[in-house]
Amino acid sequence: MRPEVQARVLERLVAAIDQPRAEVAPRSTRLSVSRYLDEGELAREREVLFARRPIVVAHASELAEVGAFRTDMLGDVPLLITRAQDGVHVFVNACRHRGARLVDAPAGCSKLLTCPYHAWTYRPDGRLFRVPGEDTFDALDHAALGLRELPSEVRHGLVWAQLDGQLDVASFLGPVLDDDLEAFDLAGHVALGRTDRVVSANWKLVMDAFAEGYHLSSLHSKSLARFFLEVSVLDDCAPHVRQVGARKTLLEVKGDASRADLRRDTTVFYDVFPNTVLVFHPDWLSALTVFPLDVDHVRVVHRMLAPDGPRDEDASQRLARSFAHIDEQVFLKEDLAIAESIQSTLASGANEHVLLGGLEEGMRLFHAARDAALEAALEAARQE
Numbered sequence: 001m002r003p004e005v006q007a008r009v010l011e012r013l014v015a016a017i018d019q020p021r022a023e024v025a026p027r028s029t030r031l032s033v034s035r036y037l038d039e040g041e042l043a044r045e046r047e048v049l050f051a052r053r054p055i056v057v058a059h060a061s062e063l064a065e066v067g068a069f070r071t072d073m074l075g076d077v078p079l080l081i082t083r084a085q086d087g088v089h090v091f092v093n094a095c096r097h098r099g100a101r102l103v104d105a106p107a108g109c110s111k112l113l114t115c116p117y118h119a120w121t122y123r124p125d126g127r128l129f130r131v132p133g134e135d136t137f138d139a140l141d142h143a144a145l146g147l148r149e150l151p152s153e154v155r156h157g158l159v160w161a162q163l164d165g166q167l168d169v170a171s172f173l174g175p176v177l178d179d180d181l182e183a184f185d186l187a188g189h190v191a192l193g194r195t196d197r198v199v200s201a202n203w204k205l206v207m208d209a210f211a212e213g214y215h216l217s218s219l220h221s222k223s224l225a226r227f228f229l230e231v232s233v234l235d236d237c238a239p240h241v242r243q244v245g246a247r248k249t250l251l252e253v254k255g256d257a258s259r260a261d262l263r264r265d266t267t268v269f270y271d272v273f274p275n276t277v278l279v280f281h282p283d284w285l286s287a288l289t290v291f292p293l294d295v296d297h298v299r300v301v302h303r304m305l306a307p308d309g310p311r312d313e314d315a316s317q318r319l320a321r322s323f324a325h326i327d328e329q330v331f332l333k334e335d336l337a338i339a340e341s342i343q344s345t346l347a348s349g350a351n352e353h354v355l356l357g358g359l360e361e362g363m364r365l366f367h368a369a370r371d372a373a374l375e376a377a378l379e380a381a382r383q384e
């Protein structure tokens with residue numbers, strides 16, 4: 001976040017210490033529970049939100065050397081993400097001979113990638129390098145038999161890929177997020193920790209868990225609550241949302257926002273539509289990306305990104321402990337557990353709707369952005 005933007009946010013937060021409701025409009029919004037249960041809704045979300053928007057599939061530091069690769073899934077598409085001499089590529093992880101998965105390992109490093117079936121071999125930039133028994137085929141057009149590549153871009157250190165349509169991460173992020181993330185220098189960070197787990201909940205329940213701070217003093221009463229004031233400010237950067245919560249240290253500036261420090265005295269959250277959440281802790285940040293598996297299961301990938309550079313043993317251990325605490329206690333046992341808890345009641349008939357108040361504005365905006373995107377896609381299909 002640029003200094004002048006930080007200054008304005010910090011002024012609003014300091015003002016909110018005295019008047020915590022000044023920026024909170026009372027309202028009640030009802031969302032039908034069917035949006036978390038319906039297979040048809042999920043199919044539309046996959047097609048519109050997950051296929052036609054840039055999705056975070058890696059951090060560039062996870063592919064540090066030429067030849068480094070990772071495999072992953074984006075929807076039903078197996079991915080092979082590589083670093084070649086000319087940069088990062090995202091391919092469909094399918095051999096062009098008869099479609100075996102070219103690479104099975106989750107990650108590794110190799111100058112050549114050889115299919116396990118008949119040993120067709122590719123370079124990290126996707127070019128077909130060698131075909132055993134090539135003389136037994138009619139002339140093979142090597143140029144046409146390179147790995148199938150998806151549009152991808154490295155921006156703010158994150159590797160974004162898109163299954164369908166034109167990829168333009170900067171315009172998708174919009175000026176607020178693009179500027180903020182540039183100033184945080186995510187490209188100068190490294191991925192030091194990572195968990196990858198399946199949670200028994202609709203993917204939107206996990207996004208909901210990180211979209212509002214109303215639950216901070218209750219759900220997180222024994223973990224995070226002691227560090228935070230119940231004060232936050234929100235900016236609608238549709239389809240994304242920025243929220244900044246005040247840490248208790250903000251009281252020490254005694255009303256003078258110019259003495260506040262964004263990383264020390266606040267936690268900045270971004271909901272990067274549709275499926276990524278960035279949470280800026282004082283010394284590192286959480287990058288969470290969620291991928292629906294079915295209507296009530298979601299894969300949650302949590303990366304720890306920390307500033308690159310030399311770090312002594314003590315500092316490394318402190319970071320590792322901090323990641324373990326946030327990941328296992330706060331996220332897994334509190335936020336993700338409550339998402340599973342909600343999923344378990346949705347089909348019971350107890351509620352036809354979930355109800356959102358003014359302190360759940362971030363969640364309301366996320367669902368409004370989701371509804372608007374699905375509606376716009378329907379409208380575009382009607383026009384065709």
Ligand code: FES
Pocket residue numbers: 095096097098099100115116117118119120
């Ligand atoms: S399927 Fe890969 S070499 Fe045959």
Ligand SMILES: [Fe+2]
Pocket residue numbers: 209210215219220335
């Ligand atoms: Fe939470």
